[in-house]
Amino acid sequence: AQTVTQSQPEMSVQEAETVTLSCTYDTSENNYYLFWYKQPPSRQMILVIRQEAYKQQNATENRFSVNFQKAAKSFSLKISDSQLGDTAMYFCALKGATNKLIFGTGTLLAVQP
């Protein structure tokens, strides 16, 4: 069975600082995809960043980057220069050979002015 664990229910960061959200996962497959989704108070689910397991290079999207450690099954999200608009629930998700996404329970990030 595939699982995704987010061990930080809530986090807080000051505006303009950097924060890292943790995610660990478990799968027996060799090829899979990992994703981070953002859910602001509007409730809309927004894809932030994606990583294919076969790619060694960590994905980056503007201020968002990941630290993908395949052997450790770790997929953390780093947000640089945090902005008030980054306040949201963040979900880590895993997709294997089936076309199903397995989500973690989420981390609620508050960016403080």
Place this chain on the structure above:
Amino acid sequence: DAGITQSPRHKVTETGTPVTLRCHQTENHRYMYWYRQDPGHGLRLIHYSYGVKDTDKGEVSDGYSVSRSKTEDFLLTLESATSSQTSVYFCAIKQGPDNEQFFGPGTRLTVL
């Protein structure tokens, strides 16, 4: 914007009544999904479809049925709603080079 709409956006109903939620997409995506979101659980897959009349169960399918008679619409039905089905329901489609999923705006369902 993946062109996904959900209706209704909010619904309050009573225990034992049937409820149907609709997901509509405009871009001819083959795969469509229904999830529910509950505190402490993240999003969990209810059912998904990989084509017209082709559906399969997800992690939490008990008490739900789905239908897909045309590519653009994926319906989720609660035959007899229970209070445990109070939740926010999201529809999603699959697209992109990494098979990522994009979500609709969600439907908040309250079963009294």
